Amino acid sequence: QLQLQESGPGLVKPSETLSLTCTVSGSSISTTDYYWGWIRQPPGKGLEWIGNIYYKGSTYYNPSLKSRVTISVDTSKSQFSLELSSVTAADTSVYYCARTANYYDSSGYRTQLDYWGRGTLVTVSS
Amino acid sequence: QSVLTQPPSVSGAPGQRVTISCTGSSSNIGAGYDVHWYQQLPGTAPKLLIYGNSHRPSGVPDRFSGSKSGTSASLAITGLQAEDEADYYCQSYDSSLSGSVFGGGTKLTVL
Numbered sequence: 001q002l003q004l005q006e007s008g009p010g011l012v013k014p015s016e017t018l019s020l021t022c023t024v025s026g027s028s029i030s031t032t033d034y035y036w037g038w039i040r041q042p043p044g045k046g047l048e049w050i051g052n053i054y055y056k057g058s059t060y061y062n063p064s065l066k067s068r069v070t071i072s073v074d075t076s077k078s079q080f081s082l083e084l085s086s087v088t089a090a091d092t093s094v095y096y097c098a099r100t101a102n103y104y105d106s107s108g109y110r111t112q113l114d115y116w117g118r119g120t121l122v123t124v125s126s
Numbered sequence: 127q128s129v130l131t132q133p134p135s136v137s138g139a140p141g142q143r144v145t146i147s148c149t150g151s152s153s154n155i156g157a158g159y160d161v162h163w164y165q166q167l168p169g170t171a172p173k174l175l176i177y178g179n180s181h182r183p184s185g186v187p188d189r190f191s192g193s194k195s196g197t198s199a200s201l202a203i204t205g206l207q208a209e210d211e212a213d214y215y216c217q218s219y220d221s222s223l224s225g226s227v228f229g230g231g232t233k234l235t236v237l
Contacts, residue, residue, distance in 0.1 A: 037226070046128055047164075047172065047215055049226040060224045096171055100226065111219040111226065112162040112177040119171050 002026040004097050004117035012091075012124050018084040022097030022117060029078045030055045033103040036080045037113070038071065040093035048093075052100055053080055087124045094119040129154065130216050132229035138206045139237045146201045146232045148216030154227055156197035159219040163192055163201045166213040166231075175214070176201060203234070211236045 008020035022036070029036065035052035042048075051061040053071045061069050065084070073080040084091060097117045101110035131149040138144040148161060155161055161179050164172035174183055176192035179199060191202045203210055216229040 039226075046231040047217075047228040049223075049228065052225060062225060063223060101177075107178055107181075108158070108160060109219070110178065111160055111217075112174055113164075113172075113217065113226070114174050114177070114183070116171040116173070 002099065002115045004099065004115055006095060006097050006117045006120040008120060008122070010121060010123060012087055012122060013126050014088055014124055015086055018082070018087050018091065018122055018124070020082045020095055020097075020120065020122070021079050022081070024078045024080075024099075029073065029080070030075050033101065035060070035100040035102050036073065037098050037100045038082045039096045039098055039113070040091075041096070041119075042090075042093045050082065050084075050095075054102075089124050092122065092124045094121050128230035129220060129227035130218060130229035132214075132216060132232045134230070135233045135235065137235040137237055138203075140206050140208065142206050143202060143204045144206060144234065145203075146214050146216075146234070148199045148201070148229050150197050150199075150218055150227075152197065153222040154218040154220040155194065155199060157221055159221075161192065161194050161199035162217045163190075164215045164217065166215065168212070172215060206236055208236050210234060 003025045005023045012018045037052040038050040068085045070083040096119045098113040099115040163176040165175045166172045179194040180192045189205045213231045220227040
């Protein structure tokens with residue numbers, strides 16, 4: 001059974017860089033049919049897509065965060081990581097990693113997020 | 127402001143049927159991309175409920191169903207149960223972002 005687990009500091013100071021890692025187990029991260037992505041959810045609010053990475057390293061970022069986001073992958077460790085620079089209180093959120101479909105079948109192009117990590121709360125505060 | 131539009135809340139009595147709408151635009155749902163639905167119970171991660179507009183993953187009861195038409199989609203829940211009380215999110219792919227877009231979420235209250 002595929003599992004994803006987020007890890008990283010739960011508290012980050014304003015203007016610093018938030019760094020999280022997602023460890024994938026139970027299936028290969030080196031798959032052509034899926035992206036690996038990050039999604040966040042501010043307390044009491046909705047979901048926001050941050051970005052995706054393909055196992056070969058190609059990335060796709062939400063334009064609203066693109067100038068501050070870097071997503072990378074380490075296939076040898078079955079991990080992918082998120083860095084968000086120059087954080088403010090507005091970046092306080094639960095951060096989720098998830099697997100995103102990226103394949104065609106008989107019904108069309110599949111894009112669902114089928115496996116999620118449990119999420120990790122990151123608070124930006126001095 | 128979310129790219130996909132959902133009602134903030136819906137409610138229904140046990141046993142009743144409720145629907146949740148999700149409206150997009152020509153760069154996502156209207157472009158033909160699938161709509162997916164997620165259920166988020168309090169304090170937990172979202173769980174895939176419906177994928178590809180109307181398909182249920184293994185283990186999801188057939189009380190949950192989805193449909194799509196034009197630039198909109200709907201999630202229907204029949205035979206409401208207390209355990210269905212949760213937040214529900216729609217999601218699609220957006221060609222202008224080359225990534226996922228979500229609705230703002232709908233809180234379902236079982237009266």
